Amino acid sequence: MESKTIGVVGLGLMGASLCKALGAQGHRILGRDTDEHVQKYALLTETIQGELTEDNIPECDYLFLATYPGAAVETLKQLAPKIRKDAVVSDLCGVKQAVCEPCFALAEEYGFTFIGGHPMAGKQFSGIKYADGNLFQNATMILVPRKREDLFLVSRLSELLRETGFKSVTVTTAEKHDEMIAFTSQLAHVVSNAYIKSPTAAEHLSFSAGSYRDLTRVAKLNETMWTELFLDNAEHLGFELDCLIKSLQEYRDAIAAGDAETLKKLLKEGRERKEAIDTEWQDKK
Amino acid sequence: MESKTIGVVGLGLMGASLCKALGAQGHRILGRDTDEHVQKYALLTETIQGELTEDNIPECDYLFLATYPGAAVETLKQLAPKIRKDAVVSDLCGVKQAVCEPCFALAEEYGFTFIGGHPMAGKQFSGIKYADGNLFQNATMILVPRKREDLFLVSRLSELLRETGFKSVTVTTAEKHDEMIAFTSQLAHVVSNAYIKSPTAAEHLSFSAGSYRDLTRVAKLNETMWTELFLDNAEHLGFELDCLIKSLQEYRDAIAAGDAETLKKLLKEGRERKEAIDTEWQDKK
Numbered sequence: 001m002e003s004k005t006i007g008v009v010g011l012g013l014m015g016a017s018l019c020k021a022l023g024a025q026g027h028r029i030l031g032r033d034t035d036e037h038v039q040k041y042a043l044l045t046e047t048i049q050g051e052l053t054e055d056n057i058p059e060c061d062y063l064f065l066a067t068y069p070g071a072a073v074e075t076l077k078q079l080a081p082k083i084r085k086d087a088v089v090s091d092l093c094g095v096k097q098a099v100c101e102p103c104f105a106l107a108e109e110y111g112f113t114f115i116g117g118h119p120m121a122g123k124q125f126s127g128i129k130y131a132d133g134n135l136f137q138n139a140t141m142i143l144v145p146r147k148r149e150d151l152f153l154v155s156r157l158s159e160l161l162r163e164t165g166f167k168s169v170t171v172t173t174a175e176k177h178d179e180m181i182a183f184t185s186q187l188a189h190v191v192s193n194a195y196i197k198s199p200t201a202a203e204h205l206s207f208s209a210g211s212y213r214d215l216t217r218v219a220k221l222n223e224t225m226w227t228e229l230f231l232d233n234a235e236h237l238g239f240e241l242d243c244l245i246k247s248l249q250e251y252r253d254a255i256a257a258g259d260a261e262t263l264k265k266l267l268k269e270g271r272e273r274k275e276a277i278d279t280e281w282q283d284k285k
Numbered sequence: 286m287e288s289k290t291i292g293v294v295g296l297g298l299m300g301a302s303l304c305k306a307l308g309a310q311g312h313r314i315l316g317r318d319t320d321e322h323v324q325k326y327a328l329l330t331e332t333i334q335g336e337l338t339e340d341n342i343p344e345c346d347y348l349f350l351a352t353y354p355g356a357a358v359e360t361l362k363q364l365a366p367k368i369r370k371d372a373v374v375s376d377l378c379g380v381k382q383a384v385c386e387p388c389f390a391l392a393e394e395y396g397f398t399f400i401g402g403h404p405m406a407g408k409q410f411s412g413i414k415y416a417d418g419n420l421f422q423n424a425t426m427i428l429v430p431r432k433r434e435d436l437f438l439v440s441r442l443s444e445l446l447r448e449t450g451f452k453s454v455t456v457t458t459a460e461k462h463d464e465m466i467a468f469t470s471q472l473a474h475v476v477s478n479a480y481i482k483s484p485t486a487a488e489h490l491s492f493s494a495g496s497y498r499d500l501t502r503v504a505k506l507n508e509t510m511w512t513e514l515f516l517d518n519a520e521h522l523g524f525e526l527d528c529l530i531k532s533l534q535e536y537r538d539a540i541a542a543g544d545a546e547t548l549k550k551l552l553k554e555g556r557e558r559k560e561a562i563d564t565e566w567q568d569k570k
Contacts, residue, residue: 120494140491170491180492183485188496191476193555194532198525200468201562206425206455207465208566209405211473214499219559223552227545234540240483241537245530247479252526255519260512267508270478274504277486281493 003027004160007052007060009075011042013123014092015066016131019047021164024133030056038128047131057082062160064117065091065099068228073102076114085111088157092117094181094225096144096174098232104146113153116144116174118181119166126222137165144174182236187244189226190237192219288312289445292337292345294360296327298408299377300351301416304332306449309418315341323413332416342367347445349402350376350384353513358387365395373442375402379466379510381429381459383517389431398438401429401459403466404451411507422450429459467521472529474511475522477504 003026008015011033019042023029031048033039042048050056057063057079065072072091083089089112093099100116107114121139123130141161145154158169196219204212230237254263289312293300296318304327308314316333318324327333335341342348342364350357357376368374374397378384385401392399406424408415426446430439443454481504489497515522539548 120492122495140493142492168491172491177492179485180489183483184489184492184497185494187480187483188494188500190533190536191480191500192496193552193559194529194536195472195476196555196559196562197532198468198472198528200464200525201558204465204469205566206453206457207405207427207462207469208425209470209473210407211477211503212469214502215473215476216559217499218496219555220563221552221556223549223556226552227549230536230540230548231543231545234543238537238540240485241533241540243483244479245533245537247482248475248526248530248533251475251479251515252523252530255515255523255526258516258519260516263515264508264512267478267506267511270481271505271508273486274478274481274501277481278505280487281490 004061005030005059007031007057007063008048009052009063009065010067010071011038011047011128012066013126013128013130014119015064016042016047016128017133017135018064018066018092018164020131020133021136022160023047023049025163030060041128047128054079054082058084060084060087062157063087063089065089065093067093068225069093069095069099069232070228072099076103076106080106080110080112083110083112088113088115088153090115090117090157092119094118094185094229095232096177100144100174107146113149114146115149115154115157117161118142118177124218124220126225134165138167139165141166141169142177143169143171144177145171178233179236182233182240186230186233186237187240189218189221190230190241191244192216193221195219289346290315290344292316292342292348293333294337294348294350295352295356296323296332296413297351298411298413298415299404300349301327301332301413302418302420303349303351303377303449305416305418306421307445308332308334310448315345326413332413339364339367343369345369345372347442348372348374350374350378352378353510354378354380354384354517355513357384361388361391361399365391365397368395368397370396372397373438374399375442377402377404379403379470379514380517381462385429385459398434399431400434400439400442402446403427403462409503409505411510419450423452424450426451426454427462428454428456429462430456463518464521467518467525471515471518471522472525474503474506475515475526476529477501478506480504
């Protein structure tokens with residue numbers, strides 16, 4: 001692909017990784033971060049080729065918002081008047097309804113294109129220090145275009161992103177994204193964070209098993225970011241938490257009652273469910 | 286170590302892996318399984334050198350019970366009169382109070398030594414087909430001797446087990462083992478098995494994240510075995526489930542109330558807890 005000028009707002013783990021991945025493909029990367037030290041570090045390490053300013057916004061063919069959801073919307077409000085009408089703007093936020101609705105409205109008002117995005121990639125660390133140009137290798141990218149978006153523009157963005165190593169791009173709605181992500185990612189983070197709070201956790205060292213390590217891997221999270229993501233998706237995450245609490249209570253009751261038949265039935269249902277989903281997953285690969 | 290004769294009852298994943306690991310060290314392995322096909326397969330694949338029978342029980346220097354807990358106790362009742370007084374008997378069961386109490390009594394009655402055991406190793410598959418002589422490499426072995434057990438006998442068993450690759454042996458009480466294992470392993474299996482039951486699980490394919498995969502890895506469990514293990518440890522597992530349900534409900538309530546301050550506090554507590562435990566773990570390594 002010919003070299004494009006790409007603006008990235010927010011140089012944390014995701015934003016800076018995107019800068020590295022796209023920079024490695026020969027594009028010109030302009031970036032900015034509210035933290036001055038991060039901004040300088042990005043320039044020194046050549047993660048970005050220049051600072052993204054109000055003056056050079058019109059040079060951008062693509063613009064990515066890689067901040068928390070609320071800040072992404074605020075930034076776009078501020079930059080919208082300078083964005084070229086043929087530019088494609090996207091974001092990397094973990095919720096889509098809270099971001100896409102106001103951003104679609106701004107795109108409509110100012111004439112550029114906004115397509116929501118969420119890379120299914122990450123690390124249990126945050127910040128530019130951990131940025132990695134290979135972070136998106138073999139991951140899936142979720143894209144959320146407006147209902148009647150020009151498919152040519154979606155495919156233009158999709159092709160640019162594939163240069164960074166994504167193995168597939170899934171196009172969906174903001175509602176569907178938020179419903180699914182509440183289950184696959186947000187619920188996992190809440191459970192992991194709650195799991196470690198058992199009073200037994202402090203004494204278990206020699207008894208640590210692989211299952212414990214897996215269950216608590218994502219407990220070490222950035223609470224400021226996740227608080228915003230969870231509250232932006234309160235309805236779906238609340239639904240998932242209710243399902244899980246109700247289900248755990250069923251096992252709890254069967255154990256308290258010494259009811260082997262019910263407990264075995266509950267465990268069998270879970271095993272069969274997991275097997276069916278793994279099989280379907282294997283078939284779709 | 287000089288070659289010993291070792292009897293193994295139960296040739297599933299754990300028992301057959303132990304046969305392979307000890308056989309590779311030059312010991313003579315006698316095994317038996319209630320499933321005739323498993324028994325034949327073990328002989329054909331040279332996982333065992335011969336069948337363990339009532340006649341050759343007195344030849345055994347060590348005897349391992351690698352069945353479900355209830356069957357381990359029943360087997361020992363049946364074999365006890367034939368076991369040599371200088372033999373050391375152990376087991377590989379996932380709960381220790383339910384196994385050790387009756388087995389200590391049998392050892393006392395018949396004059397041999399019983400030391401409970403639980404290898405902190407496993408796979409999400411079961412059966413002799415998946416047996417692996419390297420399963421115990423770098424794992425921890427938990428041993429549960431009687432309060433006033435001869436330390437020479439504990440160390441004799443410990444040395445034999447280290448030949449299979451265990452990197453450490455932890456000596457503890459049955460009570461402490463069951464309390465810890467409820468948290469590190471049993472709770473993880475219940476949560477994983479419950480997690481997959483969300484109605485969203487069937488539709489999430491493109492949205493699958495690493496956190497989802499980790500949380501549901503052990504959902505595919507052997508419900509017959511785990512029902513027995515859970516009910517044998519009902520009190521401790523019940524306690525852990527109550528803690529987790531209560532904790533999840535706190536996040537749930539903060540999310541429903543849109544209470545960012547409380548939600549952030551809950552998440553911060555979990556992160557700090559995980560960091561403190563990981564640091565302690567690192568220090569002890």
